[in-house]
Amino acid sequence: xxxxxxxxxxxxxxxxxxxxxxxxxxxxxxxxxxxxxxxxxxxxxxxxxxxxxxxxxxxxxxxxxxxxxxxxxxxxxxxxxxxxxxxxxxxxxxxxxxxxxxxxxxxxxxxxxxxxxxxxxxxxxxxxxxxxxxxxxxxxxxxxxxxxxxxxxxxxxxxxxxxxxxxxxxxxxxxxxxxxxxxxxxxxxxxxxxxxxxxxxxxxxxxxxxxxxxxxxxxxxxxxxxxxxxxxxxxxxxxxxxxxxxxxxxxxxxxxxxxxxxxxxxxxxxxxxxxxxxxxxxxxxxxxxxxxxxxxxxxxxxxxxxxxxxxxxxxxxxxxxxxxxxxxxxxxxxxxxxxxxxxxxxxxxxx
Amino acid sequence: xxxxxxxxxxxxxxxxxxxxxxxxxxxxxxxxxxxxxxxxxxxxxxxxxxxxxxxxxxxxxxxxxxxxxxxxxxxxxxxxxxxxxxxxxxxxxxxxxxxxxxxxxxxxxxxxxxxxxxxxxxxxxxxxxxxxxxxxxxxxxxxxxxxxxxxxxxxxxxxxxxxxxxxxxxxxxxxxxxxxxxxxxxxxxxxxxxxxxxxxxxxxxxxxxxxxxxxxxxxxxxxxxxxxxxxxxxxxxxxxxxxxxxxxxxxxxxxxxxxxxxxxxxxxxxxxxxxxxxxxxxxxxxxxxxxxxxxxxxxxxxxxxxxxxxxxxxxxxxxxxxxxxxxxxxxxxxxxxxxxxxxxxxxxxxx
Numbered sequence: 026x027x028x029x030x031x032x033x034x035x036x037x038x039x040x041x042x043x044x045x046x047x048x049x050x051x052x053x054x055x056x057x058x059x060x061x062x063x064x065x066x067x068x069x070x071x072x073x074x075x076x077x078x079x080x081x082x083x084x085x086x087x088x089x090x091x092x093x094x095x096x097x098x099x100x101x102x103x104x105x106x107x108x109x110x111x112x113x114x115x116x117x118x119x120x121x122x123x124x125x126x127x128x129x130x131x132x133x134x135x136x137x138x139x140x141x142x143x144x145x146x147x148x149x150x151x152x153x154x155x156x157x158x159x160x161x162x163x164x165x166x167x168x169x170x171x172x173x174x175x176x177x178x179x180x181x182x183x184x185x186x187x188x189x190x191x192x193x194x195x196x197x198x199x200x201x202x203x204x205x206x207x208x209x210x211x212x213x214x215x216x217x218x219x220x221x222x223x224x225x226x227x228x229x230x231x232x233x234x235x236x237x238x239x240x241x242x243x244x245x246x247x248x249x250x251x252x253x254x255x256x257x258x259x260x261x262x263x264x265x266x267x268x269x270x271x272x273x274x275x276x277x278x279x280x281x282x283x284x285x286x287x288x289x290x291x292x293x294x295x296x297x298x299x300x301x302x303x304x305x306x307x308x309x310x311x312x313x314x315x316x317x318x319x320x321x322x323x324x325x326x327x328x329x330x331x332x333x334x335x336x337x338x339x340x341x342x343x344x345x346x347x348x349x350x351x352x353x354x355x356x357x358x359x360x361x362x363x364x365x366x367x368x369x370x371x372x373x374x375x376x
Numbered sequence: 377x378x379x380x381x382x383x384x385x386x387x388x389x390x391x392x393x394x395x396x397x398x399x400x401x402x403x404x405x406x407x408x409x410x411x412x413x414x415x416x417x418x419x420x421x422x423x424x425x426x427x428x429x430x431x432x433x434x435x436x437x438x439x440x441x442x443x444x445x446x447x448x449x450x451x452x453x454x455x456x457x458x459x460x461x462x463x464x465x466x467x468x469x470x471x472x473x474x475x476x477x478x479x480x481x482x483x484x485x486x487x488x489x490x491x492x493x494x495x496x497x498x499x500x501x502x503x504x505x506x507x508x509x510x511x512x513x514x515x516x517x518x519x520x521x522x523x524x525x526x527x528x529x530x531x532x533x534x535x536x537x538x539x540x541x542x543x544x545x546x547x548x549x550x551x552x553x554x555x556x557x558x559x560x561x562x563x564x565x566x567x568x569x570x571x572x573x574x575x576x577x578x579x580x581x582x583x584x585x586x587x588x589x590x591x592x593x594x595x596x597x598x599x600x601x602x603x604x605x606x607x608x609x610x611x612x613x614x615x616x617x618x619x620x621x622x623x624x625x626x627x628x629x630x631x632x633x634x635x636x637x638x639x640x641x642x643x644x645x646x647x648x649x650x651x652x653x654x655x656x657x658x659x660x661x662x663x664x665x666x667x668x669x670x671x672x673x674x675x676x677x678x679x680x681x682x683x684x685x686x687x688x689x690x691x692x693x694x695x696x697x698x699x700x701x702x703x704x705x706x707x708x709x710x711x712x713x714x715x716x717x718x719x720x721x722x723x724x725x726x727x
Contacts, residue, residue: 059513
């Protein structure tokens with residue numbers, strides 16, 4: 026089913042990739058939210074860099090495509106600009122890195138080079154200021170549909186980056202924010218529920234979760250021990266872009282572990298009474314809804330008491346624990362246990 | 377006419393970009409073939425990095441799009457894979473950098489995830505080995521047309537990167553290789569001249585110029601004083617991706633200078649007698665033909681004698697000189713001078 030994983034596997038074997046390559050300038054290659062570069066190699070000196078007390082670059086890229094990730098009839102250009110950069114930067118938050126720069130590869134139809142582009146750039150600038158990340162390069166091309174490719178870079182104390190692969194059995198599992206809010210926001214927009222300005226105001230926070238995800242950069246840096254400077258707190262992390270069931274599986278697979286989560290502990294989205302007719306199930310939204318761009322992370326049990334219940338006003342929830350695995354177990358409120366299968370976003374799934 | 381420049385100007389002013397920003401970790405931002413990062417900043421120490429004798433990262437990105445840069449009916453997947461990476465890496469050659477890593481953002485229709493993808497990856501691997509550049513990350517998405525976004529990174533001795541902005545009046549202007557060969561190769565393919573294997577063999581080198589550009593990485597590193605280690609030789613450089621008339625204008629504009637080139641000195645492509653009926657003009661191909669991915673560079677007059685006539689078997693030709701400008705002057709074989717206007721590739725030109 027998960028054809029995307031097959032494609033990535035094909036790419037990996039064709040290009041002879043090794044997730045922990047022995048090249049001196051690369052700490053981490055394919056298979057995480059981002060790659061990690063060691064300080065630039067010095068020619069002519071020793072093959073391996075001296076261990077530096079410095080910082081390392083973290084790099085990631087993200088595509089935001091019309092017709093796949095957004096639709097021109099429901100997503101305004103300003104929101105598209107904001108979200109394109111926010112979702113790319115989310116990978117840096119998941120690594121515990123501080124954002125620094127991005128490259129923008131912008132594909133536009135000729136008809137969007139006027140007012141649409143102006144408003145797109147306005148949203149992009151808003152995100153760039155909010156996330157403190159600067160444009161340093163890019164490229165433009167012309168095609169009938171908008172495609173936005175963004176490469177982001179940030180830096181982290183050497184050896185402190187949060188990877189997907191560090192979770193160990195016994196670690197506790199946490200999530201930042203509410204799960205499923207972005208999916209609910211998208212549902213409202215798609216069903217044209219949010220058309221009149223008065224309604225939009227009422228559902229502002231639900232729409233914002235979908236249109237303008239609040240990336241947990243400071244919290245990620247706190248987890249990596251970057252801000253304030255200190256020891257690394259999280260053992261592993263990933264951002265929830267494809268839905269909890271899918272992203273947690275990615276984390277477990279990278280770490281070679283399993284997980285147990287409690288349905289009763291999940292920070293569910295509250296569905297307003299007026300929307301009951303939509304028959305949305307908050308638990309399903311939380312388990313499989315995509316694009317929350319929250320942090321899902323693990324912490325060794327011994328230091329888990331350091332995790333606050335809120336950070337900068339956003340809830341941090343203990344939702345489960347890491348097991349030997351394999352697989353992810355969902356403990357329902359009744360106490361019944363069932364296997365949780367990934368049903369989140371996969372662009373290549375056969376439907 | 378040059379609408380692409382307008383779009384880039386819009387982006388630049390919206391994002392508040394400064395080509396020479398004062399941020400300590402960035403040496404060069406928007407407006408060149410690539411951005412240059414200084415070694416990672418050290419938190420809590422001085423704001424500015426100590427000048428390091430080390431190396432700097434050079435980053436660039438490139439889009440290679442079906443229907444714009446290649447066509448499925450004339451470009452096989454293996455060549456598409458090779459060229460996608462070669463053209464992206466050409467930006468590193470133009471900076472005099474050594475390639476290290478790339479990120480791949482691959483958009484595919486479901487129908488291309490089988491044999492097409494396998495052959496594409498074969499070509500990508502060939503380029504990756506030839507150019508000594510490793511895949512370290514990426515992303516995949518699904519759309520009806522193939523789109524390949526590649527972000528490349530390399531390193532260069534600190535302060536040695538070749539930029540577009542260093543040309544000074546009096547510098548001599550050189551180009552590596554033959555101009556217009558890639559455009560001629562494309563013409564042969566488009567006109568179905570190169571359909572039978574026997575014909576293909578005869579015109580192999582012409583086709584290769586279009587399908588598998590030979591990137592001058594070693595020569596670029598020689599010009600930057602990286603390999604062998606020495607002083608920087610070129611004062612400015614750019615790769616010829618959009619055609620000489622357009623790329624030379626980019627270089628002149630960045631440097632605030634003009635240029636004079638001699639038509640009689642241009643390394644023209646030789647058109648085989650069998651192709652005379654196509655009425656291709658070698659001079660027009662050389663001036664405006666795109667995708668050669670050769671190096672166009674300037675050298676201070678005093679050290680220009682160091683430039684060899686050939687480097688690794690490829691001709692290096694003195695084609696002109698840098699003037700105070702403004703504008704580019706073409707000296708025809710008759711001695712007549714005329715203004716050369718950019719007629720190279722611009723995706724947004726109104727036609």
